[in-house]
Each structure stands twice: as structure tokens, then as C-alpha cells.
Amino acid sequence: MKRIFAIAALATLATAAHAQDNNNAAASSTATASAPAAGSQVAVTNATGTTTTTAPAAAADTKKWSLSAVVQAELGSSELNYSNRKDKAVDTTNYIGMGYKLDKENSIGFKQYFTASHNPENAEKNKAVNSADMSYPVLTYGHTFKGVAKSDPISALFWYYVPVTATDYKTQNNGILRMDAELVWTLTPQWAVSYYLNPRQSLIPTEGTMDLDGQTVPYFAKTTLIHYGTLYYNVNDNISYYLNVGARHDWKTKSNFALAKEQFLSNLGASFAFNGGKFVLNPEIDYAVTLPRDGSNMKVASTYDEANLSYVMTVVMAY
Secondary structure: OOOHHHHHHHHHHHHHHHHHHHOOOOEEEOOOOOOOOOOEOOOOOOOOOOEEEOOOOOOOOOOOEEEEEEEEEEEEHHHHHHOOOOOOOEEEEEEEEEEEEOOOOEEEEEEEEEEEEEOHHHHHHOOOOEEEEEEEEEEEEEEEEOOOOOOOOEEEEEEEEOOOOHHHHHHOOOOEEEEEEEEEEEOOOOEEEEEEEEEEEEOOOOOEEEEEOOEEEEEOOEEEEEEEEEEEEEOOOOEEEEEEEEEEEEEEOOOOOEEEEEEEEEEEEEEEEEHHHOEEEEEEEEEEEEOOOOHHHOHHHHOOOHHHEEEEEEEEEEO
């Protein structure tokens, strides 16, 4: 399952870790680099960079500009384990971005997404095995709020996906609005728990259908909520592990918020930071299953299916 909402976070997390290293702050990370978190998104985006300082605070970081690049490769478990081909299908989601820190609590940024895929089955269909497509440019604004219910400070990130794709033009899409925020509670220098909240709203004025590669698909304005709880264990400032469990809900905005789709989500992963946070590796095992709309196919949700399992590796470089 593609988790663009998550990978954007890691790059700015690495930037935050690098800034902390430059300040020589002796701190113990709580909820360090993890793909699904969204916490300290002024300093980071989706990955939490909250820290518990154990030494006198260093001087504030004066670095204003940051650059980042992210590559996320995903391989389905069934493709890996059951495909007879030695050449496996792999999809990647990537972006390059830049950010500017306005002050201690506010920042702005720009990200350009693009996707690339390698699908050996396309050779049998006389299609290109390798393909790459430019995707959304994204404008962001980050702001840090005070904690809620004794949580760490909350760094929220507000996104606007600029509608530039061919599908956007066909559906008259005016873009997508999104917010990422994570409430993190530091339990000990090693353990932390959090609640991640990611609402989105597509801005499509009409509803209808369109042809996409010979198939007719519906389109409509969609209200989305992705949310989950996460448990973090931090080995040290450079290594952390996490487990989260949550859900994704999609509603038809203009149809009295009729439920269009609902998914159960769970991710198990680790984060390894190198060179002061300039380079981050984030391996993860993802499980996502669409929940049944009624009791007739409850087995879909209650039975493990390897087709819903995927392996993801995210690589982040940030300066």
C-alpha cells in the first residue's frame, strides 16, 4: 500500500536530527525517525523528532534552509514469495523538497513527488516494463502548538497538493488539503506512545465517471481520515523501533458523507539514522486490509491474507 502521507515526514526528521547534532545538544530521542509519525513537523514532517533534554539546552539552531530527498520502494509479499519470475515488480514513490524556517514555531516548504515502477508483466502486454510519472507538487506550512493532556509539543503540518496531473484536469480537481499532527507522550527516555491524526479533503466540484486505461472509474470529492496509535522504543538517538495500529476512512463528501471505503492499518518498522541524521534508513512491514461493508464477507477482515502484506524500504537524505 502506498503511504505518501508517511514518507514525507522522514526527510525533515533527518533535517531535525542534523540540526540537533550541529547544536551538540545532549538529548535522548523519544519517537525518533519513524515513518508513520507526524509529530514534530516544524522541525520534521511525519516522523517525530521530540526529545528529552538531559543537559543544558544548546543555542537555538540558526539554520533557515533545508533540502531533502526521499525514495520509498515497496514490494508485495505475494509477489516476493509466490511469483515464479526472478524479476520482481517494484513500485517506488519519491520526492525532492526544500524548506524554510520562518522562526522557532513556523516554517514553509515545497515538495515535488514523482513515481517510478518496474513491472515485468508489462512486457507480455507490449507495455513498457519501466515507467516514471511526475506527480503532485505540494506546498506546506508547519506550526508548533503547545502539548495537549501533558503531551510533548505538537508540530502540525498543513499541505496543499497542487492539481497538475492529467487526471486532475479530467475531474476538474482543485487540489487536496491535508493536515498531519501527532500527540506524543514520552513515558521514559526509551518508551513513548502517540496518537497520529491525518485528515484530508479533495476539492472536486462534480461527480461522475471517467475512462482510465480502458476502464471506467468513478470520481467524487472525498473526505479522508487516517489515524492510529503508535508505541515507540528508542534504543538510542540513532535507532528506534515502532508498532502502530489504526484505520483509514473515506467518505463521499457530497453524498451526506456516505462511507466509501474503510481499511485496517498496521505497521511494524525501525529507523536507523546515520551521519548526524543526514541519512536515514526505514525498513517496514505494512498490513492493510479493506474492512467489509456488511457481515456477508466478514472473513475478509478477520482472516490474515498475505496479499495485504507488503515490505517497504524508505531512504532519506536531508541537509
